[in-house]
Amino acid sequence: MTTLDERPTARHPETHESPTPWPEARRIAAGAAQPLPARDAPLRRCRGRALAEPLVAGLALPGFDTAAMDGYAVAGPAPWRVVGRILAGREAVIDRIAAGEAAEIATGALVPAGATAVLPYEQAGRAGELVTGSVEAGRHIRRRGEECAEGREVLPAGTVVSPAALGLAASLGCDRLAVHRRPQVAVLVTGDEVVRRGTPPPGRVRDAIGPLLPGLVEWAGGEPLPTTYVPDGRTPLAEGLTRAARATDVIAACGASSRGPADHLRGTLRELGAAFLIDGVACRPGHPQLLARLPCGTLVAGLPGNPYAAYAAGLTLLAPLLGRLSGRTPPGPRYAPLSPAPGGTAPHPRDTRLVAVTLDAAGRATPVGRDRPGLLWGAAAADALAVLPPGGELPPEAELLELPQ
Ligand SMILES: Nc1nc2c(c(=O)[nH]1)N[C@H]1C(S)=C(S)[C@@H](COP(=O)(O)OP(=O)(O)OC[C@H]3O[C@@H](n4cnc5c(N)ncnc54)[C@H](O)[C@@H]3O)O[C@H]1N2
Numbered sequence: 202m203t204t205l206d207e208r209p210t211a212r213h214p215e216t217h218e219s220p221t222p223w224p225e226a227r228r229i230a231a232g233a234a235q236p237l238p239a240r241d242a243p244l245r246r247c248r249g250r251a252l253a254e255p256l257v258a259g260l261a262l263p264g265f266d267t268a269a270m271d272g273y274a275v276a277g278p279a280p281w282r283v284v285g286r287i288l289a290g291r292e293a294v295i296d297r298i299a300a301g302e303a304a305e306i307a308t309g310a311l312v313p314a315g316a317t318a319v320l321p322y323e324q325a326g327r328a329g330e331l332v333t334g335s336v337e338a339g340r341h342i343r344r345r346g347e348e349c350a351e352g353r354e355v356l357p358a359g360t361v362v363s364p365a366a367l368g369l370a371a372s373l374g375c376d377r378l379a380v381h382r383r384p385q386v387a388v389l390v391t392g393d394e395v396v397r398r399g400t401p402p403p404g405r406v407r408d409a410i411g412p413l414l415p416g417l418v419e420w421a422g423g424e425p426l427p428t429t430y431v432p433d434g435r436t437p438l439a440e441g442l443t444r445a446a447r448a449t450d451v452i453a454a455c456g457a458s459s460r461g462p463a464d465h466l467r468g469t470l471r472e473l474g475a476a477f478l479i480d481g482v483a484c485r486p487g488h489p490q491l492l493a494r495l496p497c498g499t500l501v502a503g504l505p506g507n508p509y510a511a512y513a514a515g516l517t518l519l520a521p522l523l524g525r526l527s528g529r530t531p532p533g534p535r536y537a538p539l540s541p542a543p544g545g546t547a548p549h550p551r552d553t554r555l556v557a558v559t560l561d562a563a564g565r566a567t568p569v570g571r572d573r574p575g576l577l578w579g580a581a582a583a584d585a586l587a588v589l590p591p592g593g594e595l596p597p598e599a600e601l602l603e604l605p606q
C-alpha cells in the first residue's frame with residue numbers, strides 16, 4: 202500500500218493543495234486495499250463478481266463424440282444402408298455401425314462407434330434404405346474433449362464473471378463458483394441546495410449524483426447501499442460518515458470537497474482521525490477529490506459536487522479502488538487516435554484533462570463538448586473519456602477510460 206509520505210508534493214498554484222498526478226493517483230487507489238475474501242456462490246449470484254480461483258474444466262467438452270449436423274452417421278465409403286435413427290438426449294439404441302452402414306442422426310446426438318463422418322441431409326441422396334453422397338473422413342463429428350480437455354484451466358482468477366462465463370461454467374458442470382465478495386459502498390450526498398424530486402426552486406439544484414453513482418459503483422465491482430442525504434455542516438457530516446463507516450467497506454462522499462464555507466469534508470475527516478492517501482488530484486475536472494482511510498479501516502472517496510467532476514472522479518479513484526477490492530484483474534489500457542475538437546479542446550497546462558469523446562467506426566475519438574464540470578450532457582452522449590496528459594499540443598492519440606453503460 203502506498204502511504205501519504207510517498208505522494209508527490211508539488212503545490213498547486215490555484216488551489217494551494219498538493220495534488221497527486223492523475224496516473225499516480227490511480228495507482229495509489231488501486232493499491233489502497235486487498236481483494237475481499239472469496240465466497241462459494243451459486244451460479245445465479247456470480248455475475249459481475251471476480252473469480253477467486255481459476256475456472257478449471259471438471260469435464261471434457263464435448264463430453265462424448267457428438268454429431269455437429271443433422272444427417273447420417275456413416276461408416277466407410279458410400280453407399281450406406283440405414284440401420285436406424287439416433288436422437289439427441291436419448292439412450293443409444295445403435296451404439297455401433299459397421300462399414301457400409303448409416304444411422305440417421307440429430308445434431309447433438311451421440312455418434313455410434315465405427316462412424317467415420319456425419320453426412321448432412323443437404324449432401325445426401327436417399328432411395329429407400331440406401332443413402333449416397335460424399336463426405337470427408339472425420340467431418341461433422343465433434344470428438345470427446347476436442348474443444349476442451351478435462352482438467353484444463355479455462356479462465357484465470359480475477360476474471361469478471363460475464364453471462365458467457367456463466368454459460369461456460371455450467372457447460373463444465375459447475376453449480377457454484379468461488380468469487381470475491383463485492384465491496385459495499387455507502388453513497389453520501391451532501392448539500393443543502395440539492396433536491397431529490399421535480400423542478401428545483403431558485404437557488405436549489407436537482408441531485409444528479411444520487412442517480413449517477415449506484416450504476417457506476419455496480420459497474421466498477423461494488424454493491425451500492427441506499428444513498429444517504431446529509432445536510433451541510435460538520436456535525437451532520439461527521440455523524441453520516443461515522444454511521445456509514447460501521448456498515449460498509451467504502452464511503453463515496455459527494456460534495457463539500459472544496460474550499461467554501463460549507464465544504465467540511467477534509468476538516469471532518471481530519472477530526473475523525475482519517476489518514477489521507479490522496480489529497481487532491483491534478484486533473485480537470487475533479488481536482489478536489491480525495492481518498493482517505495478512517496481509523497476503523499473504511500476507505501472514503503471524496504468526490505466533488507459538480508456532477509461531471511464527480512463522475513470523472515468516480516472513474517479516477519473510486520473505480521480502480523472497487524476493482525481491486527472486488528478482486529478483478531484490471532483491464533489493459535486502450536488508446537485511440539484523436540480527432541481535433543470542433544471547439545478546440547486542448548491539454549491543460551498542469552493537469553490531466555478528462556474529455557468526453559465519441560468513437561467512430563474507424564475507432565477515432567472525437568470530443569463531444571458539453572463536458573463542463575457541472576454538466577453531464579457530454580458524458581451521457583460519450584462512448585469513453587479521453588485522457589489528455591498535461592501540457593503541449595493535442596496528442597495524436599489518447600488513453601481511453603471505459604464508461605459504465
Ligand atoms: N476557491 C475555490 N473554489 C472552488 C474550487 C477551488 O479550487 N477553489 N474548485 C471548484 C471545483 S473545480 C469544484 S468541482 C467544486 C467542488 O465543490 P464541492 O465538492 O465542495 O461541492 P459543492 O460546493 O457542494 O458543489 C459544487 C457545485 O456542484 C453542485 N452540486 C453539489 N452536489 C450536487 C448534486 N448532488 N447534484 C447536482 N449538483 C450538485 C452545487 O450546487 C455546486 O454548484 O468547487 C469549486 N470551487
Ligand code: MOO
Binds near residue numbers: 486
Ligand atoms: O475540477 Mo472541478 O472538479 O472542475 O469541477
